[in-house]
Amino acid sequence: MGTPVHILLLEDAEDDEALVRRTLAKAGTTFVMDRVETRTALIQALDTMSYDIILSDYSMPGLSPHDALAILAERRLDIPVILVTGTIGENRAAAIMRAGAHDFILKDDLSRLVPAIERELREAEGRRQRRAIENEQRKLSRVVEQTADAVLVTDRNGRIEYVNPAVSEQTGYSASELLGATPAIFRSGAHDQAFYQKLWSTLLSDHEFRAVFTNRRKSGECYFEAKTLTPFKDDTGTIAGFISTGRDVSELVRMREDLERSLSVLRTTLEATADGIAVTDLQRNIVDFNQQYCDMWGSSVFPTCSWVERRAIMAELVRDPEEFLGFVQFLYEHPAETRSQAAMLRDGRAVECYSQPQRRGDEIIGRVWCYRDITQRVQHEQRLIHLAYHDPLTDLPNRRFMEKQLKERFAAACGEGARLAVVTIMIDRFSRINETLGHGAGDDIVQIIAHRLAGALADGGLLAHTGGSEFVVAQEVEATTGADDLISALRAAIGEPVVAHGKEFFLTASMGIGLYPEDATDPDTLLQHADNAAARAREEGGDMAARYRSHMSSDAAQRLATEHALHRALAQQEFVLHYQPQVCLKTGRILGVEALIRWQDPHFGLVPPGRFIPIAEETGLIVPITEWVLATACAQAGSWQRAGMPGITMAVNISARLFNHGDLLGIVDHALMAAGLEARFLEIEITEGVIMRDLDHTTDLLRELRRRGVRASVDDFGTGYCALGYLRDFPLDVVKIDRSFVQRLGADVRDEAVTATIIQIAHTFALHVVAEGAETASQVRRLVALDCDALQGYYFSRPVPAEECSRLLRNPQPFAVLEGAGWR
Structure with a gap:
């Protein structure tokens, strides 16, 4: 026994209790046992605990087994009682067994105790199961007996085995007249042989058959019965008989016929509309509908179903049946109301249901239901909402x-x-x-x-x-x-x-x-x-x-203030240029410089270009600023040459806005002329993005600059999307490798391979190569090994003002590539 057995022992001797416990334990029985020895204790135990079996001594001063059996009978408790006692004689044993005891065992021989307990527990469980089945059968029988539907059961051959009272009320036949007969007794002759062939074919193929039968009562009167016939099977899965449930719908049929006659004029209109329309009576039966209504619910027989059946079908089809059926139920319960409600179906369609009462004069006789497919409208609304977010x-x-x-x-x-x-x-x-x-x-x-x-x-x-x-x-x-x-x-x-x-x-x-x-x-x-x-x-x-x-919020406000300040800076000449040398990696000498703008703000000091160039580009101020840079840089280059310094290239970045939409050639001509500088000493720097924006315009403009003698370089090469083949197609002089590649030299094999390829192809097209951003000796060493021409970076010099750059240009000693090392 896996589950503990709850035992109530009626015994006044502790030694006998111990004997019983040892016997049960020796047999391996798992049990929980309580002992009582008085009538009061027994009643209290039964009130507080549920017991599986009672073991009782026969002779106890305060409680006899007869008392215990009487208490159990009074309480209607089916608990097996086994006497465990000494010799009591056959007469006493027979009397106590007749009183309800299930067995008795002598204390001097308890070998039968455990088997007897197990037997009685099995029999008690069987009794409990039988009672449960009997109770369920009685309940179902009461339901069938009391239902308003006529319920009739036949065997496989159609012989009537059971009818409920509603059948007799509906047909006029008594149960004794119907038992053993067949449902043919109700035939009126209204249905042909094909009807009954279909009925039997459907049932014998294990399907339900529903129809409105025109039957005849015992009195000879014909009536209409909405009937459902359902086959049922035996334990082997074979059809054993049929259950018929029916309801007299004679009144409904007559109402439907009357209504169909009155609605005949509207039939064409109903069928022509795109909406699904149904008309129900006050009993919730559908009395008229159009084809669109059937299509809406996916079944041509849907309108013939009862409200209970239709409600079950709707619950399957509607995504939120509780809300929609609650709306329908409300209208049925409030016949005078007019309402509309939208519902989503599980197949993705959206429908809108509008319903109003149907009246005959002032009398409400039913309800009209109109279902409209609004799927496209809902999808459009959902799409608009989706697009909005x-x-x-x-x-x-x-x-x-x-x-x-x-x-x-x-x-x-x-x-x-x-x-x-x-x-x-x-x-x-x-x-x-x-x-x-x-x-x-x-x-x-x-x-x-x-x-x-x-x-x-x-x-x-x-x-x-x-x-x-x-x-x-x-x-x-x-x-x-x-x-x-x-x-x-x-x-x-x-x-x-x-x-x-x-x-x-x-x-x-x-x-x-x-x-x-x-x-x-x-x-x-x-x-x-x-x-x-x-x-x-x-x-x-x-x-x-x-x-x-926290300071970034003020920075955003400062950005707006910067835009206004740029206008002032341009007008009041607050910009200055710094120059960063470009050093030849073969000689260590300065080949040229790049002019880099700085803003000497009177309130904030020196402002780096990253703080104001993006704003200048957004506002268009970059064009006059670039024009100023060109003029100032050319003037400085001319000044250095007139001071006897070696002629070097002056590189100036040109903004995309000026290159593509401004008068660059005119500005360059004016700057060179004003500075007295030969065109060959000016180098125009543009990015890959500027080059690729308009290929024809780029080619024409670069050719015009070359015709004047102005050099052209592509800046930050490798970060944009200019194919290496374009280096051959455009009239360029210099390629500047972006700092991102230079700074990863020695750390990223792919970047180094790209750098080497750029240098090799540029040299193939006779282009000068300048590497930007070199800061360490290892980076310079790799660039020398890759045969790069020149370098611009912090390793040699930061961008410096014109005066400091002048000192670098005057210095006759070349830069050293590496500390303590000479040139190649």
Whole structure:
């Protein structure tokens, strides 16, 4: 016995109790046993505990087995009672067994105790199961006997074996008249042989048969019965008989006939409308409908079903049956109401149900239901809502939706004490892709990056595309390294090479991060802080993540003030030029310098170009600023030559706006003439993006500059998307390798291979190669090994004012490539 047996022992001797316990334990019986020895204790035990069996001594002063049996009978408790006693005589034993005891065992021979207990427990369980079955049968019988539907059961051959009282009430036949007969007794002759053939074919194929029968009562009167015939099977799975449930629908049929006659004029109109229409009576039976109504619910027999059946079908088809059926139920319970309700079906369709009462004069006789398919309208509305909150290129949430989601996330974070990070992501130099390869390539790359960023987020992270090449991420993070881990995952997603339009791109991003609750306690402010931090990261050169600091908010305001100050600076000549030498790696001598603008603000001191050049480009001030740089740089080069210094090349960066849309040739001519400088000493620097924006314009302009004798160089080569073959096609003189390749020399084999290839091909096309950004001896050593021509970087000199650059030019000693080492 696995489950403990709960035993109640009626015994006044502790030794006998111990004897029983030892016997049960020796047999391996798992049991819980309580002992009582008085009538009061027995009643209390039965009130507080449920027992499986009772073991009783025969002779106890305070409680006899007869008393115990009487108490059990009074309480209607079916608990087996086994006497465990000494010799009591046959007469007493027979008397106690007649009183209800199940067995008796002598105390001096308890070998039968455990088997007797097991037998009685099995028999008690059997009695309990039989009672449960009998109770269920009685309940079902009462249900069938009391139901208003006529229920009739036949055997497989159609012989009636059972009828409920409703059958007699409906037909006029008594149960004794019907038992043993067949349902043919109800036939009226209205149905042909095909009808009954279909009936039997359906039933014998184990299907339910439903129909409205025209039957005849015992009195000879015909009536209509809505009947459902269902086969049932025996234990072997063979059809053993049939159950018929029916309801007298004579009144309903007559009403339907009357209604059909009255609605005949409207039939054509009903069938012509695109709406599904049904008319129900007050009993919720459908009395008229059109084909569209059947199509709406997917069944031609749907209108013939009862309301209970239709409700069950609707519950299967409607996505939210509780809401929709509640609406229908309300209208049935309030016949005078007129209402409409939209519902979504599980197959994706949307329907709108409009219902109003049907009246005959002032009397409400039913209800009209009109169902309209509004799927296209709902889809259009949903599409408009989706477009309002999502970016059409990536299908990600837009900034508006992100702001909405952030408010919800903030509300949750406030309640849970969570830490939330918001990251603004700006892809660096993305405009070069659009300028070089067109917006189609840019769009493809944005989609790829969107997919990668989504994959980099943890569950619950939010990602939005806020326009152009900008994204916003929001995610809960851990208090220690969570924000750093998030930034690392985002940078890794962006840093993987991107292949689009047959080309491979290496992207970086400027990221700004703001944290709740440290940086802001509302979503709008936190998002603004992340934007400001990203702008700061971009200003400082990109390819980095900046954590928001309180001063950045004032920096944003300062940015606006900077725009106004630039106008003043240009008018009041607050700009100055610094010059960075370009050193020949074969001789160690200065070949040229690059003119780099600085802003000497009277209030803030020397402002680096990264702080104001982007603003100047956005506002268009870059054109007059570039014109000033050209004039000043040419004038300085001329001044150095007149002072007897060696003639060197003066390199000047030209903005995309001036190169593509300004009068560059006129400005160059004027600057050279005003400075008295030969054109061969001026070098115009443009980026790859500027070159590739308009190939024909670029070629024509570069040819005109070469015709004048002005040199041309491509700046930051390798970061854009200018194929190496274009070095041959354009009239260029110099290639400047971007600092990002130089700084990874010796650390990244691929970057070194790219650098070597650029140098080799440039030399093939007779182009001079200048490497930018060299800062260490190892970098210089690699450039020398790769046969680079010249170097511009901090290893030799930072950009310096004109006076300091003059001292460098006057110095007769060349630069040393490496400390303590000579030239090759």
